[in-house]
Amino acid sequence: MAFSGALTLSDLNDFISPSQACIKPIEVSKTSETQGAIKVDNSGSYYEVSQDGSETKLETATISLNDCLACSGCITSAESVLVTLQSQEELYSILKQNKIAIETNDLSTHRTVVVSISPQTRASFAAKYQQTPLQVARKLTWFFKSLGVHSVFDTSFSRDLALLETGREFVERYRKAIAKGVLKPPNMNGTAASSSEAAAAATSGGMEVDTPKPRKRIIRRGAAATNDEPAVTVETESAMPMLASACPGWICYAEKTHGYMLPYISETKSPQQIMGSMVKNHFGSQLGLNPDQIYHVCVMPCYDKKLEASRSDFYSDLYQTRDVDCVITSTEVEKMFGEQGQTDMSVFGEVDLDLGYNSVIKDPNTGADQVLIGASGNASGGFLEYVMQYAAREIFGIDGVDVDKAVGVEVKTVRNSDFREVTLEVPGSGEVLLKFAAAYGFRNIQNLVRKVKTGKSPYHFVEVMACPSGCINGGGQLKPLGDNFVAVPLKGWIAQVDGQYRNGVLARKPEENPVLEQLYREWLGGVDTLKAREQLRTGYHAVEQNLVNPLAVKW
CATH class of the missing domain: 3.40.50.1780 (Rossmann fold)
Known part of the structure; x- marks a missing residue:
């Protein structure tokens, strides 16, 4: 018996865990009559076939956002959900x-x-x-x-606003982490011991420091881990590494399955x-x-x-x-x-x-x-690239860093093409000042989560994206098949889209956009105001799970 052409399986290597069946209750009318069979035609439509041979087309079941119970049984890197409230x-x-x-x-x-x-x-x-x-x-x-x-x-x-705010948030966290002893001060002189001058440089960056007023979320790392893992107090304002927050698939995954990760996630919208x-x-x-x-x-x-x-x-x-x-x-x-x-x-x-x-x-x-203008960096928004060059300048006074061209930093691919490391070192000494990473796809995200959970992550900042190859390969993007163009392999197609992302777009640093300065002044009342934090930052919420009764899941 042949399967319907409408039934396809994809991205199996990127699936998080065996899925639970969707638990949305559906009313089923019971009759004394013997039920008929279900038929699927070549277009993927379903029909109920009665005993007398008549066919009745069945309506497609849909599930809205309010129906979703966040059971975490349907998370993949390229999740396609029928959302009737948004179409x-x-x-x-x-x-x-x-x-x-x-x-x-x-x-x-x-x-x-x-x-x-x-x-x-x-x-x-x-x-x-x-x-x-x-x-x-x-x-x-x-x-x-x-x-x-x-x-x-x-x-x-x-x-541009998101990049600027993420850079500022990272510098705030980094300085707090140094001040509280979460991070060891970098060795700016390349000598054997860290000095108080190095700590002061990392804390102030040679400039006047705004007093940050971030939300404070405290959580015990290791509480959901094995008994031999230490429980460590983690505060949002100094949690390291800071994890990018632009990908809702990653945020959804963290809230549903790894609540202890939330203090590490950037609060920038x-x-x-x-x-x-x-x-x-x-x-x-x-x-x-x-x-x-x-x-x-x-x-x-x-x-x-x-x-x-x-x-x-x-x-x-x-x-x-x-x-x-x-x-x-x-x-x-x-x-x-x-x-x-x-x-x-x-x-x-x-x-x-x-x-x-x-x-x-x-x-x-x-x-x-x-002519279009945009920030430099990868097609997922350039968060890693921008935060690295911003932090290098604001914390250590190092200008001219260009991650795209590997200028001033070491860039290398680790394990697979969806995991990169970018390292900023003291020139001539090999002393690591900042170590960033980009982790795309849930396979890499899971490895990152394990390292953060056990306190073994070597990174200061990680750009996290649920989809392999990042946003350019999002589940809602146009597919490399169709009537209007020649089919190409997926990797080739992603390369084409990535090339178009930069085609004819002038690269400009966000801080060079004069309209942003005007927005901060006229709309937000300044850079580090209460209104700026209300409009540009957010928070996250761990989802309680009940494996015995999935219907008891609470947001």
Whole structure:
């Protein structure tokens, strides 16, 4: 008997653990009649076949975010979940509601619709439709505005804020860790013993130190480990290594299965959620709108971003609205093309990008009106690269570090292509000042978790991403198969998308973006203010699990 072509298995080598069956209770009506058989056709549709041979097509079961009980039985690196509350259908519904509001002259239900597009999505479309990233940005802006969207922005802009805040948070933690004895002061002179001068240099970095006011979370490391592992008090403000927080798949995994890891995770929001804060608060205030009068959609390479947007941490009780109302993936946007009678993006019209939250400037080389700009670093956002060069400068006064070009640091691949180490040393002495790593895919994440759990991690900072190859290979990205281009092997396809991520994009350090300085001053009241921490940082919550009764799981 042949299997249905609709049934496929993938990424088996990256599966975390044997899955529990989904435990959402489903009402089943019982009758005295003998039940029929279930038939699956070539398209993957299911039919109930009664005893008389008649067939009834069965409805597809869906599960919403509120149905998910976080049992951790369905976590993979490229998780695809049917999330009915966040889809293009919801966007269509809001746009239809706006049209009716205008036609009836009842603007009480009208909402300003804003779409924010990730650079990874832009790269995915550029690779498939053989366009430049700037062309894709203009074409997507044209497409969404043709549907009735008011503004289209670029999350590269909010990524600059995320990078800056992550760098500042790391320096805060590092100095606290030195002051509290969590870390041994580095040996700046290359002599045998550490000196008080070295400790002072690491603590102050030769500059005036802002007094940090981070959340304090204390946890006993080793409490869930074997009895021979020591229980060590871990405080968020000095926990090392600091682990990047931009990947919601990794955050979900840590909260559900490794609560003791939470103090190590950076409290800086992801670029998606920082964009949500900016759109609903800063942009809204400029338009004279309350947050609930704006409908904010993010286009992302990852289905887990839907889960991130749904977190209660990013919900306003005052205005009864989320910072990001809806997340749709790259593949869902492409599906929208067909639903609107458009099958080939290359024939779309183009319009200039909206000013404001778009990382675009006039090209200083060619004089072109608009050219995309972005931070250097890998296609997952460049967190490792930026935090390394920022920390080298702020803590040790070392300028000119370039991880991409291996200038001033040693870069090496460890075990596999998804695990890299980057080391900053005292010039000429071999003394390690900073040791960073990038761990992609759950196989590498599990190894990292074990090292941190036992206190054996040699790293100061780790960029953690759930998907192998990172965000550029997110589960919501366009696939390397289709009618419009020649099929290529997966690795080749990822290389193409990665190349498009950088194609025609001018690299610029986040601190060189003059608009960010203005945002900190006008919107947040400064760099280290209470409002800046409220808008740019967040917290995490361990999920209690009950293996005897999975229905008792609590958020």
